[in-house]
Amino acid sequence: METSAAFWLLAVLLLVGFTQAQTVEEYIRVGETLQLSPQPVSEQIYSVVWKYGKYLLAEWAKDQIPLTYYSKFKGRTTLNSDTGVLEIGDMTAADNEVYTVEINNQVQSRVHKIMAIEDVPQPEVEVKPLSCSSTSERCKLVCEGDVSKAGPVEYFWKKDDGEWARSEGNTVEIINDEETRRVETFSCRIKNRFSEKESNPSNVFYRIKPANSDDLHCGLWVTTLGAVMRSLAILALFVVVVYFLCQKLQTGCKCRKSDDDAV
Incomplete structure (x- = not known):
């Protein structure tokens, strides 16, 4: 009897396990059309009832219930x-x-x-803390953007024109060292199943290298020579103008002298 009871209990548990609901997660882009297909059945279909949560969405029963759509699904649903x-x-x-x-x-x-x-938002690279500057020892770069309606997203970072590297979150920490100061820009990217967008490049640690002494001396000579x-x-x-003025004055004086002599 105990063996028989244990067998039937196991059979019931297996049956419950096989008949347990199988949840399938499906993502769709806002504004697009969703298509849901039932599992295949061996006989001809004579009734269909779709539910949204616990509420009726659409139903039909051959020779009994005409095709009917409910609540907010009217006008945009086809069964x-x-x-x-x-x-x-x-x-x-x-x-x-x-x-x-x-x-x-x-x-x-x-x-x-x-x-x-x-779709994912247009991200922006923000530096934290706000006091971070080119003199700070280390800073955090945050890929900012409201992703609350974008579903699961991934974050990527890039240095200058290098390759994109995936990060675990939207924040990376950078140390202000010589290698970092050679990087001109950092960029971030947000990606979900249907879209991806990139930020504008940014880097608080980048410093423009000063010109070397030879360039400075050369530039100084060029500036001085130009002056x-x-x-x-x-x-x-000025000399040319003065020369022509003198010539004009001399010509005028000679003419007045000639006139005086004639008188």
């Missing part, structure tokens, strides 16, 4: 009574829920957990 396939257009985050189906009065074990997500040349040009122009 194929031959296959049981359901389509819902213009999905939003408000439609995120568990969807179940009943075919021929039998509730199917597969349930659909639907999550409509938006001297401009001064000489102005002086030459």
Whole structure:
């Protein structure tokens, strides 16, 4: 008797395990059309009932209930009574829920957990703490962006034009050393299942290298020579103007002398 009882208990537990609901997570982009398909059945379909959570979404029963859609799904939902396939257009985050189906009065074990997500936001690289500057020993770079409606996201970082490297979160710590100061820019990227966007490059630690002494001396000579040349040009122009004025004055004096002699 004990053996028989144990056998039947095991059989019941196995049956419960096999008939337990199988949750399938599905992501869809906000604004797109969701398509849900029931598990195959061996007989011809004569009734279909789809539910949204615990509420009716759509139902149909041959010769009994005409094809009917409920609440917010009216006008954007289509149910194929031959296959049981359901389509819902213009999905939003408000439609995120568990969807179940009943075919021929039998509730199917597969349930659909639907999550409509938006595109990722345009990220920005922010430096923390706010007091961080090129004189700080270390700082944190944060890839900022509201991802609350974007579903699971991934973060990536890049130095200058290098390769993208995935990070565990949206924050990385950088040390202000010689290697970091040679990096001109840091960029971050946010990615989800349907979109990805990059930030503008940023780096608080980058310092423009000063020119070497030879360049400085060369630049000083060029500047000095330019100033001297401009001064000489102005002086030459002044001499020419004075020369022509003197010539004009001398010509005028000769003419007045000739007139006096004639009188």
